[in-house]
Amino acid sequence: MSQEPRDFSSISPSAKSLQMMKGYTNIPYAQQTAALMQGTEIFDLNFEEKDFWFWIRVMHFESRYWSIDQLMKLTDNKNILEISSGYSLRGLDLCARDESIHYIDTDLPEVVAMKEDMITRLHLAKDITGRFELIPLNVIDGSAFKSVVDRFSDRPITIVNEGLLMYLNTEEKIIVCKTIHSILKQRGGCWITADIYVKRPGEVTLPQSKSETAFLEQHKIEENKFDSYEAARDFFENLGFEIEKEAVPNYQELSVMPHLLKVLPEEVRNSKEPPPKIQATWMLKAV
Numbered sequence: 001m002s003q004e005p006r007d008f009s010s011i012s013p014s015a016k017s018l019q020m021m022k023g024y025t026n027i028p029y030a031q032q033t034a035a036l037m038q039g040t041e042i043f044d045l046n047f048e049e050k051d052f053w054f055w056i057r058v059m060h061f062e063s064r065y066w067s068i069d070q071l072m073k074l075t076d077n078k079n080i081l082e083i084s085s086g087y088s089l090r091g092l093d094l095c096a097r098d099e100s101i102h103y104i105d106t107d108l109p110e111v112v113a114m115k116e117d118m119i120t121r122l123h124l125a126k127d128i129t130g131r132f133e134l135i136p137l138n139v140i141d142g143s144a145f146k147s148v149v150d151r152f153s154d155r156p157i158t159i160v161n162e163g164l165l166m167y168l169n170t171e172e173k174i175i176v177c178k179t180i181h182s183i184l185k186q187r188g189g190c191w192i193t194a195d196i197y198v199k200r201p202g203e204v205t206l207p208q209s210k211s212e213t214a215f216l217e218q219h220k221i222e223e224n225k226f227d228s229y230e231a232a233r234d235f236f237e238n239l240g241f242e243i244e245k246e247a248v249p250n251y252q253e254l255s256v257m258p259h260l261l262k263v264l265p266e267e268v269r270n271s272k273e274p275p276p277k278i279q280a281t282w283m284l285k286a287v
């Protein structure tokens, strides 16, 4: 009996929550796009009383965003594909600054439609000098993935993503990895993924609203994370990847820091320890 294809669109509301948080950072276009977001968001975040935990989250997502840029600077690839980009406009920003870039920005159809509308309403397309394309892509569809890649000239490509793999089960992750591996093997280039999340120790819990807990449970986020960084390394190596580089977070430079410092509890302020590592961003090559 054939299985119903999974409806990935139930994941998309998380992109709105993330963009609303990023609206408090200096991530390009985040303030303008967040200001267009209407109504409630799925995590039921408390935007009224922005406490320590609110700013910690914003810090995490700001840091994750820049970690990808940090590794992108190490490549000179002009062909860049972002998968599951949500409302992020990294590609538009790059294409506004560099006319030699061809950036293909992708997500599921509803997100792409909303993003297109945002770009139009904010008149952002006028900034572009490079080639920027916004195209629907379900990453599980290997042939659609390859058709999108065929839009690039015949040069190495950089594939980037953040905030996707923890929504995919092992089988789905393997499908995506195999597609990306065969593309990189053929073309050269690299995959920069910020999705190396490891399971939290059982005793660690974070303050969460009921709706966030329900959303994360519905999508089996904790279960989908890697057991450890070693397990993540083995997973990618078994699929023919090699870890070329890991991004190094630079917390001091984050735009969120002044806000976070104002609400920092005394014991954290006095600690010399960096925040605990819950995630890593890797540059992977196909070998």
Ligand SMILES: C[S@@+](CC[C@H](N)C(=O)[O-])C[C@H]1O[C@@H](n2cnc3c(N)ncnc32)[C@H](O)[C@@H]1O
Residues within 6 Å of the ligand: 008, 009, 011, 012, 014, 015, 018, 019, 083, 084, 085, 086, 087, 088, 106, 107, 108, 111, 137, 138, 139, 140, 161, 162, 163, 164, 167
């Ligand atoms: C947590 S959001 C991250 C969005 C963005 N990358 C960011 O960090 O702000 C997850 C994104 O994955 C997208 N997504 C989920 N399943 C997908 C699939 N099968 N193919 C492509 N995108 C998918 C959702 O639509 C959503 O935009």
